[in-house]
Amino acid sequence: MTDDLISKKELLDLTGISYGQLYRWKRKNLIPEEWFVRKSSFTGQETFFPRQQILQRIDKILNMKDGLSLDELADVFSPTLGEVQMSAKQLIDRNIVTELSLGLLKEAGREQPQYALEQIMMLYVLEKLLMGGDITRQEGALLIGVMAEHYYRFAGKPCELLLLRKMGVPAFMLAGAGAEIYFDDGVKVVLRLPLGTFMEELKLKLG
Numbered sequence: 001m002t003d004d005l006i007s008k009k010e011l012l013d014l015t016g017i018s019y020g021q022l023y024r025w026k027r028k029n030l031i032p033e034e035w036f037v038r039k040s041s042f043t044g045q046e047t048f049f050p051r052q053q054i055l056q057r058i059d060k061i062l063n064m065k066d067g068l069s070l071d072e073l074a075d076v077f078s079p080t081l082g083e084v085q086m087s088a089k090q091l092i093d094r095n096i097v098t099e100l101s102l103g104l105l106k107e108a109g110r111e112q113p114q115y116a117l118e119q120i121m122m123l124y125v126l127e128k129l130l131m132g133g134d135i136t137r138q139e140g141a142l143l144i145g146v147m148a149e150h151y152y153r154f155a156g157k158p159c160e161l162l163l164l165r166k167m168g169v170p171a172f173m174l175a176g177a178g179a180e181i182y183f184d185d186g187v188k189v190v191l192r193l194p195l196g197t198f199m200e201e202l203k204l205k206l207g
Contacts, residue, residue, distance in 0.1 A: 015062075029074045034178070096202070121147075160177055
């Protein structure tokens with residue numbers, strides 16, 4: 001077992017949840033099917049999970065389940081894009097983005113009167129990475145390009161955002177969650193982020 005995986009037994013012991021809760025949350029789509037990974041072990045077949053993702057998800061479920069039904073939680077965790085339309089003023093008033101991110105969007109020639117959820121998501125990711133000091137304004141412009149052109153391809157599917165650098169030149173990439181990706185020796189992976197986490201945060205803000 002690698003450090004990136006946690007066994008079902010260790011997960012139940014560590015979080016204090018029951019076997020029944022784990023599989024009820026799976027049936028309600030609170031935990032993605034693809035996170036249940038069957039692997040061979042010395043006792044036979046065992047179920048493992050991506051450690052960081054499952055621990056974060058269970059922590060959120062436990063903290064939110066008293067205020068939301070399981071169906072409402074499933075909607076929060078679902079990557080499906082819904083029918084949301086908001087103006088720039090509404091996005092600022094709801095503290096989802098600032099003038100900085102909207103200004104970059106305008107410079108990129110992608111300003112619109114109303115923004116759908118996938119565009120709001122793009123702005124939210126841009127805002128978080130800029131404000132967190134993870135990317136520069138120049139890289140922000142590249143992020144807008146790749147998400148505006150390709151993020152819709154992952155509607156309903158989990159995906160990851162990667163920031164790469166080669167000889168100091170940045171590039172962004174979108175890939176299916178957990179996909180194996182290989183580069184030549186000159187490429188450095190600066191960021192690799194599951195976009196589902198951003199979508200969960202955003203849906204709570206929009207809620």
